[in-house]
Amino acid sequence: MSKTVLEKDKNNLESNEAKAPREKLFHIAKRMDVSLQYKIIVRVISIVTALLMCAFVLNIFKPGKFFTIFSSSFNALTGSTNKFFITLDEFAILLGISIAILPAFKMKFWNLGAEGQILIGGLAAVLVSKYIGPYVPNVLCTILMLIFAIIAGGVWALIPAFFKAKFNTNETLFTLMMNYLAMGFIAFFEQVIDPAHGTIAQLTNGTFPDATDNVKTIIAFVIVVLMTLFMFGYLNKTKHGYELTVVGETRNTAKYIGINVKAVIMRTVVLCGILCGIIGYFTVLKQKSISPNIIGGKGFTAVMIAWLGHMNVVEVIVMAFLVAFITRGSSVAATNVDLGSAFTNITIAIFLITILAFEFFLNYEVHFNKKIFKSKKEVKEVEE
Amino acid sequence: MKKVLRLLGLGAVSAIGVAGLAACGGDDEADLTIGMVCIGDPATSTYDSNFKEALELTKNAFAKDGFKIKTLYKNGVGEKDDAKAGAKELAEECDVVLLDSYGHQYWADEVAKAYPNVKIVACTGDLAAQQKLPNLYNAFANIYEGRYLAGIAAGMKLNAIGSAAEDHVLGYVAAWPYAEVVSGYTAFYLGAKSVCADVTMKTVVTKSWGDEGRETTGANKLADAGCKVISQHADTYGAPKACNAKGIPNVSYNVSANGGQLASTYLCSSRINWQPYFTYVVNQIKNNATIDYDWTGGLKEGSVVVGELGSCAAEGTKAAMDAARAKIESGELKVFDCSKFTVTKDETHNPFADVDLDNDGHVTGCRANVIPDDKYAPDTEVVNNGVYEESKHRSAPYFELQIDGITCIDAGDAYAD
Numbered sequence: 001m002s003k004t005v006l007e008k009d010k011n012n013l014e015s016n017e018a019k020a021p022r023e024k025l026f027h028i029a030k031r032m033d034v035s036l037q038y039k040i041i042v043r044v045i046s047i048v049t050a051l052l053m054c055a056f057v058l059n060i061f062k063p064g065k066f067f068t069i070f071s072s073s074f075n076a077l078t079g080s081t082n083k084f085f086i087t088l089d090e091f092a093i094l095l096g097i098s099i100a101i102l103p104a105f106k107m108k109f110w111n112l113g114a115e116g117q118i119l120i121g122g123l124a125a126v127l128v129s130k131y132i133g134p135y136v137p138n139v140l141c142t143i144l145m146l147i148f149a150i151i152a153g154g155v156w157a158l159i160p161a162f163f164k165a166k167f168n169t170n171e172t173l174f175t176l177m178m179n180y181l182a183m184g185f186i187a188f189f190e191q192v193i194d195p196a197h198g199t200i201a202q203l204t205n206g207t208f209p210d211a212t213d214n215v216k217t218i219i220a221f222v223i224v225v226l227m228t229l230f231m232f233g234y235l236n237k238t239k240h241g242y243e244l245t246v247v248g249e250t251r252n253t254a255k256y257i258g259i260n261v262k263a264v265i266m267r268t269v270v271l272c273g274i275l276c277g278i279i280g281y282f283t284v285l286k287q288k289s290i291s292p293n294i295i296g297g298k299g300f301t302a303v304m305i306a307w308l309g310h311m312n313v314v315e316v317i318v319m320a321f322l323v324a325f326i327t328r329g330s331s332v333a334a335t336n337v338d339l340g341s342a343f344t345n346i347t348i349a350i351f352l353i354t355i356l357a358f359e360f361f362l363n364y365e366v367h368f369n370k371k372i373f374k375s376k377k378e379v380k381e382v383e384e
Numbered sequence: 385m386k387k388v389l390r391l392l393g394l395g396a397v398s399a400i401g402v403a404g405l406a407a408c409g410g411d412d413e414a415d416l417t418i419g420m421v422c423i424g425d426p427a428t429s430t431y432d433s434n435f436k437e438a439l440e441l442t443k444n445a446f447a448k449d450g451f452k453i454k455t456l457y458k459n460g461v462g463e464k465d466d467a468k469a470g471a472k473e474l475a476e477e478c479d480v481v482l483l484d485s486y487g488h489q490y491w492a493d494e495v496a497k498a499y500p501n502v503k504i505v506a507c508t509g510d511l512a513a514q515q516k517l518p519n520l521y522n523a524f525a526n527i528y529e530g531r532y533l534a535g536i537a538a539g540m541k542l543n544a545i546g547s548a549a550e551d552h553v554l555g556y557v558a559a560w561p562y563a564e565v566v567s568g569y570t571a572f573y574l575g576a577k578s579v580c581a582d583v584t585m586k587t588v589v590t591k592s593w594g595d596e597g598r599e600t601t602g603a604n605k606l607a608d609a610g611c612k613v614i615s616q617h618a619d620t621y622g623a624p625k626a627c628n629a630k631g632i633p634n635v636s637y638n639v640s641a642n643g644g645q646l647a648s649t650y651l652c653s654s655r656i657n658w659q660p661y662f663t664y665v666v667n668q669i670k671n672n673a674t675i676d677y678d679w680t681g682g683l684k685e686g687s688v689v690v691g692e693l694g695s696c697a698a699e700g701t702k703a704a705m706d707a708a709r710a711k712i713e714s715g716e717l718k719v720f721d722c723s724k725f726t727v728t729k730d731e732t733h734n735p736f737a738d739v740d741l742d743n744d745g746h747v748t749g750c751r752a753n754v755i756p757d758d759k760y761a762p763d764t765e766v767v768n769n770g771v772y773e774e775s776k777h778r779s780a781p782y783f784e785l786q787i788d789g790i791t792c793i794d795a796g797d798a799y800a801d
Contacts, residue, residue, distance in 0.1 A: 082498075083476055086469070194758070199464055201490060212498065213472075291464035334459070335473065340425040341460025 026368045034362060046358030047322060050351045054326060057350055062337045069347070072336060073329025082214065089217040089286075091324035093279065093295075096224040097302035098309065098316045099231045100275035103268045105303075106235060106311045108248040113160060113175030115299025116182035117153045117273045121280025122290045123186050124152035126200060129284070130193060133205025141206030146281045153277020154270045156182065161269035165262035179299070183292035190291070202288040209288060216286040223282060227275055232313045244268045304352050308359070319355075326351050414454035416666060418443075419474030421467065423485035425459045429594070430638050431619045432459070435484045435507070438658035445659075446666060453666065463487025468494060475499040480665060482507060486564075486780075489522070496520040503675065505665065507658070508564070510756050510780040513677040521675050523661050524779035526682035528571035529712050530654030531615075532719045533683075533690045533705050534635045535575020537652035537697055538613045541633050542580050544698035545612050554585040555611025557602040559593050559618040561795070567774055567783035568617050571719050572635070573790055578724070579704055584789050586611055589796035594619035598799065600626045607632055609793055613651065624650070633696050652701075653691035660686045678779040684713045720772035722747040725787045734786050738762035745788065747772060752782040 051070070059066040077087050097114050104111040125145035133141045160174035193200050202209065208216075235241040246254045247264050254261050284290055305323055309316035330347035334340070418439065423429070426436040436457065443453040456477055461470035467483070468491035474481045475495055480503045483492055489509035496504045496517045504520045506512060512522040542552045554576055556569045573585045586609050588602035599622025606614050607630050615635035616623040627634035628649045636653040660681050668675045681687025690709075693701055711717035726745030729737060740749035748770075751762035754777045764777050774783045786792075 080476055082472065086472065199487065199490065202494075287465040287468070289465055291462075293462065294465055296466070331473070335419075335456050335477075338457055339459075340427060341458075342425075 024369055026366050028364050028366055031363055031365050039362060042358055042361050046355045046361075049358070050354035051326070053350050053354050054330065054347045057346065058330075058333060058337070058339075058343075061339060061343070065333075065337050068333045068337055069326075069329055072333035073325050076328035076332045077325065085214040085217045087324060087328045088221055089213075090328055091321055092217065092221040092224045093283070093298055094302055094305060094324050095317060095320035096220070096227060096279045097276065097295075097298055098305040098320050099224070099228050099313070100272050100279065101302060101306050102231055102311055102313070102316065103235065103241075103244055104272045105306050106248055107244040107265065107268050109161070109164065109265060109269055110172045111157070111160075111175050111269060111272055112172055112300070112303060113157065113178045114272070114276050114302055115295050115297070116175070116179035117156045117276035118280040118283065118295050118299060119179075119182040119186055119290070119292070120156040121149035121153035121273075121277030122284045122294065123182070123189060123280075124148040124277070125206075125281045125284040126203060126290045127189070129203045129205045129207060130200075133203070138206055138208070142208070142285070145206050145284070146278070149277040149281035149284075150274050151277070153273040153275075153280060155273070157269045157273025157276070158266060161266045164269075165265045186290055186292045199291065200289045203284075204288075207285055207288045213286060216282070220282045220286065223278060227278070228313060228317065235313065240264075240267070301348065301352075304356075308352065308355055323348065323351070414452045416451070416480065416669065417454045417456065417478040418480045418482065418662075418666075419456040419458065419478035420482045420484060421461045421470045421474060421488055422457055422459045423461060423463065423488070424594075426457070429619060431593070432484060434638050434655060435482070435658055439482070439662055441659050442662040442666065445663065451666075451670070461488070463490070465491070467491040471495040471504070472498070475502045475504070478502060480505065480669070482662075483509070486510075492520055493517060503665070503669070505675075507661075508780060510778055513778060514755060516677075521677055521679070522779050523679040524775060524781070525656040525658075525661075525687035526680055526775050527654065527656050527688055528567050528719050528774055528781065528783070529682045530656075530688040530690050531568050531572040531637075532575035532578075532712070533708055534615065534652045534654045535572040535577075536579055536705050536708055537693060537701050538572070538615065538633075538635055539576030539578065539580035539583060540698040540701040540704060541613050541651060541696070542576065542583060549582050549584075550610060551612055552580050552583045553609075553611050554583060555603070555606030555609070555614040556585055556587045557599050557606065557614065557616035557618055557623045558587050558589050560591060561589055561792075563781045563784045565617045566786070567781035568637075569615075570725075570783060570785070570787055570790065572615055573787070574719060574724060575708070577789070578708070584791070587790060587792045588794040589792065590618060591796040591799040592618070596620040596622040598796075599623045602794065603627055604630075605794060621646070633694075636691075647694065649696060650694035651697055652693055655689050655691070657687055657689045680775045680779045682712070683709060718771045720774050720783060722767060722770045722772055725789070727785050727787050736760070737785055739785065740767075747785070750785070752777075752784065754778050754782055 055066050055069045058069050076083050078084065101111050101114050125148060128145045128148045129141060132144060156178060160171050160178060163169040163174060164171045190198050190200055243259050243264050246259060247261055251261055283294060287294060301323060305319045306316055309319045327344060327348055330344045334343040420435060420439055422432040422435065424432045426433040439455055443455055446453050456474060458470045458474050461467055463485055467488045471481055471483060471491060472495055483489065483506045486508045489506035489511050492504050492506045493515050496519050500519060502519065505523060506520065507523055509522040512520045538554055545551050554573065556572065558565045558569055569587060576583045586606055588605055590598035590602055592598055599616060599618050599620055603614055603623040603626035613633045613635065614623060614627050617637055619638065624634045624636050624646050628646045632649060633651040634649050635651050638655045661679055664679065665675060708717060723746060727734060727739060727741060727747055728745060729739060729741060738751040739747055742748050747767055749765060750767045750772060752764055752766045753760045753762055754764040766773050766777060766782065772783060775781055
């Protein structure tokens with residue numbers, strides 16, 4: 001409290017000295033300590049506002065359909081068993097990717113390459129299923145698919161990490177471009193595997209074609225839950241977690257306290273790649289195929305989720321659920337009110353950007369200039 | 385202040401919750417719910433809007449009889465794994481799910497198995513008859529009949545332009561070198577040939593169903609190669625616009641360029657009308673009857689529609705087209721009558737075709753790839769009594785012969801597959 005007063009006085013002093021004729025209506029200061037209660041309140045308000053904004057946009061396109069987005073979202077979640085599993089799948093994938101990129105983000109290594117790491121992991125699984133699958137039993141095939149997916153994802157992530165560690169290249173651009181490379185590889189193999197159709201037809205080896213999608217969703221969900229638990233422990237309770245946090249805070253400190261920065265960077269990013277490879281594996285397991293758009297940009301949405309979740313596992317879970325909820329809701333709403341496919345993307349963007357805008361209230365506080373609101377006498381009294 | 389905020393937040397959350405649950409309440413009951421998975425957005429894609437309009441017309445027609453149909457659309461669904469997700473989403477709500485693009489069918493069987501009570505129709509597909517699921521079907525239209533008639537309009541126009549052989553050149557912008565396209569342009573050429581005996585045709589391939597730039601380039605290439613009338617099998621206005629800029633008459637497909645800025649060069653058009661098929665599906669369901677695995681309709685059923693003639697059409701065109709139409713509808717005239725065209729088989733022409741030719745090059749027998757497989761293996765004899773029976777053994781076209789008189793001047797090698 002005293003701090004605010006001090007700032008205010010300083011502000012008044014400065015403006016008096018400069019003899020500035022125009023008083024500022026308000027000024028913005030960085031928030032130093034934020035209580036949990038305040039955080040939760042801002043978050044709840046931001047989420048509610050974001051949902052209302054989505055509904056508002058829908059109402060612009062289709063007047064009178066303000067509540068459709070909510071009814072559709074609830075419908076997508078609870079409408080039927082299958083619908084529930086579709087939403088659960090969306091949630092599992094989003095959460096999985098967000099969790100996978102968390103350690104790198106916590107280390108301030110801006111890994112935008114989750115999409116590519118998943119794709120390349122998936123591609124490895126597809127190739128195993130296609131070329132090794134016919135010669136080995138199904139169970140062995142699926143295990144090999146998982147192993148190769150992990151290796152491929154890890155190696156794909158290691159490449160930018162290596163260059164970052166050794167030559168301090170820009171990881172944002174590097175990982176971003178690796179995505180397009182991965183997509184290119186898939187497009188290439190689509191042609192190699194089936195030149196006639198240019199798509200990879202449904203794989204049977206190691207993908208358990210008789211198991212229903214719902215069963216596979218449960219498997220994916222369980223893996224993601226395990227990944228999440230692992231990540232919570234890894235980031236908060238292990239030496240590795242501590243090291244990567246320090247590297248993220250300041251690299252020199254890390255160096256002086258004896259952390260091998262280069263090794264930590266590579267180790268952490270490879271972990272991201274491995275987790276992405278696992279996601280690639282169960283994506284292939286479910287879709288029995290792969291295409292450059294199979295992840296559909298979720299790798300980038302997950303970046304937003306990790307960021308808005310403040311690299312905190314619990315917050316990320318909540319954010320991932322909300323985004324899955326609103327994605328499915330807007331998809332169902334688009335069908336119900338006959339809107340184009342772009343509507344889902346618009347909704348997600350508005351939802352995320354609104355929440356992002358509310359971050360302002362977490363990081364800064366606004367001080368209104370009381371002079372303008374109070375009479376001069378009162379101001380003088382305060383000064384005395 | 386904090387308390388107020390907290391209250392506000394809580395209030396908003398509960399309001400949304402209540403509103404959401406309240407809005408969950410049922411819609412007014414429809415007798416039948418039909419969902420359609422569209423590859424593009426009907427608002428921008430002529431291919432999809434053609435499907436959507438037909439379904440809406442079907443709905444309105446049944447509504448007059450007191451049979452309420454509810455329609456749902458899932459737009460912008462690609463032909464890869466998203467097709468499964470889209471079809472599943474609709475299958476949750478619908479009694480019938482229509483898939484409007486060929487590639488959607490690769491995912492249709494899985495959805496059909498998962499939703500045995502939902503009827504899935506893979507329009508333009510060719511796998512249902514092989515997969516033999518009780519609730520998965522294919523349908524197409526004999527669009528070659530419409531193209532044949534449009535070809536007559538083009539042939540008449542060529543006759544009116546001049547009598548020299550170099551005046552009798554057609555051009556055709558082809559999306560892909562598949563049977564669906566080959567069958568169409570061959571019928572178009574044969575229609576022209578029926579009124580203009582020495583006609584030849586040049587084709588360019590764009591390797592895309594809808595790429596306005598490539599279609600424009602292709603049409604310009606054809607114009608430079610001396611084509612006097614140009615048609616296309618592709619989904620944008622690229623070719624019609626390019627033709628208009630050069631003053632070349634154009635025969636359009638699915639889109640009607642009659643009226644507006646392109647009217648001066650609009651000659652004729654043809655399109656598939658899906659309404660007869662959708663009506664058939666609804667009627668079969670109403671009567672608890674089985675739906676055919678393969679359904680095709682032609683001019684007679686109204687599944688193929690030939691648009692009005694444009695102002696640049698030659699005199700007597702209408703009469704010639706009407707006469708041919710009557711003969712096609714009565715079965716007297718067959719579009720792929722083997723006596724009307726010749727085929728060359730050597731290393732460059734039809735190298736892979738399994739075809740029997742007489743001394744003049746007329747087809748006497750041909751095994752086509754009717755049962756889809758990776759190797760395009762010929763499996764079914766399709767020539768009967770001197771007629772190549774297109775769309776008889778399955779609904780999707782399978783005519784793939786390169787006939788004499790048609791030369792490809794650009795196979796689209798510059799474009800990726």
